[in-house]
Amino acid sequence: MTEIFTGSFTQQEPIPEEAIEAAVEVMRHGRLHRYNVLGDEAGEVTLLEEEFAAQMEAPYALAVASGGYALATALRAVGVKPGDKVLTNAFTLAPVPGSIAAVGADPVYVGVTEALTLDLEDLERQLSVDGHPRVLMLSHMRGHLCDMDRLMAICDASDVAVIEDCAHTMGARWNGVLSGRHGVVGCYSCQTYKHVNSGEGGLLVTSDPEIAARAIMLSGSYMLYSRHRAAPGPEVFERIKYETPNISGRMDNVRAAILRPQLRDLEQQVQRWNARYRQVEEGLRDTPGLTVVERPEKEAYVGSSIQFLLLDWREEAVREVLRRCAARGVELKWFGTPEPVAFTSRYDSWRYAETPRLPQSDRILAGIVDMRVPLTFSLADCAQIARIIRAEVGAVFQEG
Numbered sequence: 174m175t176e177i178f179t180g181s182f183t184q185q186e187p188i189p190e191e192a193i194e195a196a197v198e199v200m201r202h203g204r205l206h207r208y209n210v211l212g213d214e215a216g217e218v219t220l221l222e223e224e225f226a227a228q229m230e231a232p233y234a235l236a237v238a239s240g241g242y243a244l245a246t247a248l249r250a251v252g253v254k255p256g257d258k259v260l261t262n263a264f265t266l267a268p269v270p271g272s273i274a275a276v277g278a279d280p281v282y283v284g285v286t287e288a289l290t291l292d293l294e295d296l297e298r299q300l301s302v303d304g305h306p307r308v309l310m311l312s313h314m315r316g317h318l319c320d321m322d323r324l325m326a327i328c329d330a331s332d333v334a335v336i337e338d339c340a341h342t343m344g345a346r347w348n349g350v351l352s353g354r355h356g357v358v359g360c361y362s363c364q365t366y367k368h369v370n371s372g373e374g375g376l377l378v379t380s381d382p383e384i385a386a387r388a389i390m391l392s393g394s395y396m397l398y399s400r401h402r403a404a405p406g407p408e409v410f411e412r413i414k415y416e417t418p419n420i421s422g423r424m425d426n427v428r429a430a431i432l433r434p435q436l437r438d439l440e441q442q443v444q445r446w447n448a449r450y451r452q453v454e455e456g457l458r459d460t461p462g463l464t465v466v467e468r469p470e471k472e473a474y475v476g477s478s479i480q481f482l483l484l485d486w487r488e489e490a491v492r493e494v495l496r497r498c499a500a501r502g503v504e505l506k507w508f509g510t511p512e513p514v515a516f517t518s519r520y521d522s523w524r525y526a527e528t529p530r531l532p533q534s535d536r537i538l539a540g541i542v543d544m545r546v547p548l549t550f551s552l553a554d555c556a557q558i559a560r561i562i563r564a565e566v567g568a569v570f571q572e573g
């Protein structure tokens with residue numbers, strides 16, 4: 174009997190009842206705009222920022238309209254100007270180089286290793302030339318953290334500011350330090366497929382008062398910045414308020430109301446994701462031809478998706494695995510496809526920047542197979558999915 178998986182890879186869990194009630198309450202009173210508050214009422218967005226700052230162990234936090242907006246705001250707030258070059262990952266998703274393009278800057282790609290993290294040797298090489306970029310937009314793509322201690326040492330030595338794209342690492346840690354707290358700014362997405370779900374939404378955190386003040390002004394605070402709580406004092410805003418444009422991208426009180434209860438549950442959700450991740454990982458281990466991506470001991474990850482490598486496989490053989498798995502209900506994504514499909518594109522698809530080929534990264538990208546692990550899957554589902562992948566990879570591998 175051939176097993177077929179019937180679950181949906183894009184179905185997230187429902188919004189918690191408590192969050193639905195909080196959102197309905199905002200709609201009942203009608204004060205959806207974050208600065209539309211009564212008397213000394215803080216408003217949901219301000220409370221969300223205060224709670225998120227505490228949770229991320231940061232003094233300052235800002236909620237915005239999307240993760241991509243948070244990235245572009247971080248770039249502007251650290252002083253990136255049109256025409257500047259910004260380092261970023263060759264292996265990431267389109268909104269990351271897109272945020273660099275949004276501020277008129279040019280992405281410069283750093284390669285990817287077999288651990289699916291930024292190639293620190295390539296980074297060092299690119300930083301060894303005069304006039305190298307001053308900012309690294311570091312994407313923790315699919316939740317994989319590079320050696321953050323080494324990365325920060327490299328970037329500090331070259332005076333490079335690090336912005337962290339934590340769209341897949343909200344709640345993760347490297348060596349005990351929360352993802353988003355190594356660099357100067359940490360950015361998060363609250364879009365449906367990430368770790369908390371408000372449809373759309375973004376957050377950023379920083380310890381730098383001037384960057385925090387600029388980000389708040391940039392997000393569209395007019396001269397209402399004193400309403401923020403996870404924010405620096407008015408003297409900091411005085412210094413920057415005339416030179417910082419308002420580029421509206423605020424979050425609203427409905428989304429914030431939806432997010433606050435979810436953030437309180439984050440730790441528990443991380444445990445649930447990781448139980449599922451480990452179930453799939455265990456089922457895939459020792460499959461001939463398939464490389465499991467081993468996670469470093471210092472990395473406390475969030476297994477909301479899983480990747481494996483079919484390294485040095487023929488393109489047609491990878492396609493055959495994807496076809497066979499799809500026929501059995503297992504939806505895999507492949508970063509090796511020459512033409513970008515749905516969410517998967519890669520550095521050579523982002524042709525607004527002139528980019529040399531990265532042959533070492535091409536070899537790895539050609540082997541990356543990627544799968545979502547939504548919390549609507551049971552552990553038994555995960556075990557079944559792993560059995561299906563294992564059987565189909567095995568069958569194709571045997572055929573050669």
Ligand SMILES: *Cc1c(COP(=O)(O)O)cnc(C)c1O
Pocket residue numbers: 239240241242265266268269312313314315338340341362363364373374375
């Ligand atoms: C989703 C995502 C973003 C952007 O987040 P949005 O909220 O969709 O704008 C940025 N980086 C990565 C790696 C993502 O997956």
